[in-house]
Amino acid sequence: xxxxxxxxxxxxxxxxxxxxxxxxxxxxxxxxxxxxxxxxxxxxxxxxxxxxxxxxxxxxxxxxxxxxxxxxxxxxxxxxxxxxxxxxxxxxxxxxxxxxxxxxxxxxxxxxxxxxxxxxxxxxxxxxxxxxxxxxxx
Numbered sequence: 214x215x216x217x218x219x220x221x222x223x224x225x226x227x228x229x230x231x232x233x234x235x236x237x238x239x240x241x242x243x244x245x246x247x248x249x250x251x252x253x254x255x256x257x258x259x260x261x262x263x264x265x266x267x268x269x270x271x272x273x274x275x276x277x278x279x280x281x282x283x284x285x286x287x288x289x290x291x292x293x294x295x296x297x298x299x300x301x302x303x304x305x306x307x308x309x310x311x312x313x314x315x316x317x318x319x320x321x322x323x324x325x326x327x328x329x330x331x332x333x334x335x336x337x338x339x340x341x342x343x344x345x346x347x348x349x350x351x
Contacts, residue, residue, distance in 0.1 A: 241348065251317060256333065
C-alpha cells in the first residue's frame with residue numbers, strides 16, 4: 214500500500230467563505246499515483262471545516278444564513294469563549310459543518326455522487342490556515 218500526504222494552505226481575506234477545493238484534491242490524487250484507495254481531506258484548524266456538497270451559490274448563501282442563525286457572530290459578549298477573542302461562533306459553525314471528509318478513489322478518480330464537490334469552509338478567516346490531504350491505496 215502507498216501513502217501520500219500534502220498540505221493545502223489558505224488565507225481567506227474575509228471572515229467567512231466557502232471554497233471549492235476539489236481541483237486541488239484531484240491534483241493531489243494525480244501526484245500520488247494512487248488508483249484505488251481513500252482520500253482524507255481534513256481541516257487542520259478549529260475554526261475551519263471541510264465538507265462535501267453541491268457547488269451552487271444559492272446553497273452557499275443558505276448555509277451562511279442558517280449558520281448565522283445557529284451561532285450568530287454578534288453580540289460577541291454573548292459567548293464565554295470570547296473573553297479577549299471574537300470567534301466562539303466560528304468554533305460552533307465548524308462543529309456543525311464538520312472537520313473532514315473521506316472519498317473513495319476508483320480507477321484514479323474521486324468516486325463522487327452526482328454534483329458532489331469538496332469544500333473548505335472558513336469561519337474565522339484573515340489568517341493562514343491549512344488543510345491536510347492524505348491518500349492511501351494502491
